[in-house]
Amino acid sequence: MTDSPLILVIEDETSLTTLLRYNLESHRFRVASIENGGDAMGTIASIKPDLVLLDWMLPGVSGIEICRKIRRDPETHSLPVILLTARGEESDRVRGLDCGADDYVVKPFAISELIARIGAVLRRAAPTSAAQSLASGDIAMDLASHRVSRNGRSIHLGPTEYRLLRHFMEHPGRVLSRDHLLEAVWGRAVHIEQRTVDVHVRRLRQALNRDGEDDVIRTVRSAGYAFSG
Ligand code: CA
Numbered sequence: 001m002t003d004s005p006l007i008l009v010i011e012d013e014t015s016l017t018t019l020l021r022y023n024l025e026s027h028r029f030r031v032a033s034i035e036n037g038g039d040a041m042g043t044i045a046s047i048k049p050d051l052v053l054l055d056w057m058l059p060g061v062s063g064i065e066i067c068r069k070i071r072r073d074p075e076t077h078s079l080p081v082i083l084l085t086a087r088g089e090e091s092d093r094v095r096g097l098d099c100g101a102d103d104y105v106v107k108p109f110a111i112s113e114l115i116a117r118i119g120a121v122l123r124r125a126a127p128t129s130a131a132q133s134l135a136s137g138d139i140a141m142d143l144a145s146h147r148v149s150r151n152g153r154s155i156h157l158g159p160t161e162y163r164l165l166r167h168f169m170e171h172p173g174r175v176l177s178r179d180h181l182l183e184a185v186w187g188r189a190v191h192i193e194q195r196t197v198d199v200h201v202r203r204l205r206q207a208l209n210r211d212g213e214d215d216v217i218r219t220v221r222s223a224g225y226a227f228s229g
Helices: 014-026 037-047 063-072 090-098 111-125 159-170 178-186 195-208
Strands: 006-010 030-034 051-055 081-085 103-106 133-136 139-142 148-150 153-155 217-220 224-227
Touching (some): 006 037, 014 111, 037 051, 051 063, 063 081, 090 195, 111 178, 133 159, 159 178, 178 224
Parallel strands (some): 006 030, 051 081
Antiparallel strands (some): 148 153
């Protein structure tokens, strides 16, 4: 990476944006910001950020809707997104991840924690290998283009589901515990609840499995998950 990563902050509280900008810039990130969710997709298309910090509660278009749009658009579907939320309820957290966010941070948060999470999400999103591919059963993964297909059908995955599938495909048949997956896929620096793994495995299954196709991810009771493509 030649330039420092560009972070787009989408947040209507200008005092928080000011604070974020100051702290992110002092950690050598470049920062752009908008207040209105309605401008999100156009701004992303024009400035091509490396990561989006997205407030959940925005006037007009909500953060959740923007996150879904980012995931649906082939140009942005692997763009890392961290959701900023004032909501603390578990169901809301799960909903936040269900919309395709890579991570979420509950307000009020410590800047150091946010910076650590940004670093972890960016590391996970960085390309790690030259052109190669993985294949297992009827699933194929191109490591250069990040394209995934099953039976020739193109599968669209968020960045976390992609890394999760890649790790599964690199360890076929092995029972992988939630702790193992958290460390391998999310990284050790960040504390994330074990059930986050379940949320992303569910999303991966929804993306991969069509009616009549075998579920390639086996839940191993009280142990974790195993891949059998
Ligand atoms: Ca807000």
